[in-house]
Amino acid sequence: MPNLTAKLVEVFQLGEEIVGVLDLPRHFWPEPGQYLPCQRLSEKPEIMTTPLFKVIGDPNRLCVAPLPGSWTPGDRLALLPPQGNGFKLPHNARRIGLLAMSIPPSRLLTLVKPALAQNAAVSLFCNPQPDPDLLSRVPSVVEVGPLSALQDNLQWPDFLAVDLPLARLEHLQEILPPLPLPFEGQVLVRTSMPCHGVGECGVCTVKTRRGWRLACVNGPVFPLAEVLHVA
Amino acid sequence: MWLDGQSTIRKQDLLLTNPYVNAAGTLGFTPDPRAMPFLNHLGAFITHPISRRPRQPAANRCCLPFPGGFLLHTGLANPGISRAVSRYRRRWASATLPIIVHLLAEAPETVAEMVQKLEGLENVLAVELGLPPECSPKLLFDFMAASTGELPVLISLGPEQVPTLLTALKALQPAAVHLTEPRGALPEPDGGLVSGRLYGPAIFPLMLSAAQTLVNAGLRVIADGGIYERWQAEALLGCGVFAVGLDGTLWGVDPNESFRKK
Numbered sequence: 001m002p003n004l005t006a007k008l009v010e011v012f013q014l015g016e017e018i019v020g021v022l023d024l025p026r027h028f029w030p031e032p033g034q035y036l037p038c039q040r041l042s043e044k045p046e047i048m049t050t051p052l053f054k055v056i057g058d059p060n061r062l063c064v065a066p067l068p069g070s071w072t073p074g075d076r077l078a079l080l081p082p083q084g085n086g087f088k089l090p091h092n093a094r095r096i097g098l099l100a101m102s103i104p105p106s107r108l109l110t111l112v113k114p115a116l117a118q119n120a121a122v123s124l125f126c127n128p129q130p131d132p133d134l135l136s137r138v139p140s141v142v143e144v145g146p147l148s149a150l151q152d153n154l155q156w157p158d159f160l161a162v163d164l165p166l167a168r169l170e171h172l173q174e175i176l177p178p179l180p181l182p183f184e185g186q187v188l189v190r191t192s193m194p195c196h197g198v199g200e201c202g203v204c205t206v207k208t209r210r211g212w213r214l215a216c217v218n219g220p221v222f223p224l225a226e227v228l229h230v231a
Numbered sequence: 232m233w234l235d236g237q238s239t240i241r242k243q244d245l246l247l248t249n250p251y252v253n254a255a256g257t258l259g260f261t262p263d264p265r266a267m268p269f270l271n272h273l274g275a276f277i278t279h280p281i282s283r284r285p286r287q288p289a290a291n292r293c294c295l296p297f298p299g300g301f302l303l304h305t306g307l308a309n310p311g312i313s314r315a316v317s318r319y320r321r322r323w324a325s326a327t328l329p330i331i332v333h334l335l336a337e338a339p340e341t342v343a344e345m346v347q348k349l350e351g352l353e354n355v356l357a358v359e360l361g362l363p364p365e366c367s368p369k370l371l372f373d374f375m376a377a378s379t380g381e382l383p384v385l386i387s388l389g390p391e392q393v394p395t396l397l398t399a400l401k402a403l404q405p406a407a408v409h410l411t412e413p414r415g416a417l418p419e420p421d422g423g424l425v426s427g428r429l430y431g432p433a434i435f436p437l438m439l440s441a442a443q444t445l446v447n448a449g450l451r452v453i454a455d456g457g458i459y460e461r462w463q464a465e466a467l468l469g470c471g472v473f474a475v476g477l478d479g480t481l482w483g484v485d486p487n488e489s490f491r492k493k
Binding site for chain 2: 003037038039045046047048049078079080192194195196197198199200201202203205212
């Protein structure tokens with residue numbers, strides 16, 4: 001696996017997240033939902049890698065989060081190529097729902113551009129309501145509504161992309177209808193991934209229909225039907 | 232153990248070509264040269280802990296950072312010894328470095344059964360017994376008696392167990408004592424306490440001190456210690472341990488850096 005280096009060229013606040021802009025060549029950019037294990041290069045080695053995800057921003061620059069608060073513009077970073085499985089929008093999806101549960105939708109919003117490029121209608125459902133700064137970056141053609149709007153219109157999407165913390169997976173299955181779902185879907189499961197797969201440390205395991213899977217290797221994006229209603 | 236021309240070699244002695252190993256639980260069940268370009272620096276590969284029966288992940292599994300390190304609580308999920316042997320024996324046999332299989336010592340009778348399943352496997356160099364936190368000297372004697380066979384036996388314990396077990400270890404003289412990361416506790420984000428192993432440079436002074444105690448007792452010691460810089464490994468080797476165990480640093484973007492730094 002080749003090791004990469006990049007410069008942190010800009011740091012800014014986006015809602016409650018700290019976002020950084022990296023000068024990484026485009027062919028190393030992660031797909032939405034994939035992550036870059038990253039460490040700042042400094043005299044004292046950092047103890048853990050930080051998994052950086054692509055977030056909404058200028059499409060010509062790589063915007064990633066969540067950045068540790070101690071990183072500053074000009075820092076040199078060592079990183080690995082994109083890891084894990086990201087979102088894969090079905091080419092035939094025409095009504096795409098984005099659902100962010102208990103977290104900012106900054107990662108999901110990276111799907112808006114490819115969704116609009118395939119002439120899909122896009123709706124964002126969030127709970128809680130996103131920060132106004134984040135909302136200002138959402139194209140006006142994207143409808144934004146609360147979680148209840150999705151619950152009232154479960155027949156609308158033909159594809160649903162979800163982003164949530166691991167602990168909220170059980171809550172998701174209370175919101176969505178029983179299997180089989182009336183739409184396709186994928187879920188980005190947020191959890192610690194300290195070993196990024198090299199150690200199979202097991203802290204990021206997710207229970208699926210095919211047994212326990214590691215979010216760092218087999219995810220962090222899983223098919224919805226794989227993780228819902230798993231006893 | 233380094234040959235000095237005067238010592239005799241017993242079948243149960245442990246020989247390493249390089250004075251570095253990985254800590255159990257840091258590199259999975261089998262070495263993967265593609266994902267682990269640092270393998271040529273290691274003298275042996277220690278597997279993820281394996282129990283007699285399959286184990287599920289802990290419900291409250293987590294990784295909690297603290298200043299100078301992090302606490303890891305996973306539940307040590309593994310497929311159990313039978314499936315592990317059938318699943319990994321070929322990859323152990325074809326590995327470019329010898330394998331030390333880490334066994335979770337739960338009861339003496341299950342240890343004996345697990346060790347028997349490993350004897351005769353190609354390229355398995357030794358077994359390492361991970362002691363339970365409450366292990367008494369008597370139980371340690373029972374574990375050692377149960378595990379005695381063709382393979383060298385390493386005893387893996389945390390520094391908090393050294394005072395209780397030191398006398399028994401001196402009497403038993405295992406092939407090596409592997410001093411592993413201490414156990415600790417931190418508050419969970421949702422309240423309550425979570426216990427787990429502690430990793431990171433913050434534990435180094437504690438580990439160095441415990442390693443010195445074991446070395447001074449005449450034991451052959453492999454010591455982990457939150458090693459992130461070369462000088463830390465050199466300090467442990469300088470105090471007489473015969474190999475250094477690496478943990479969290481192997482999860483860095485470029486673990487080879489740990490071996491290069493002056």
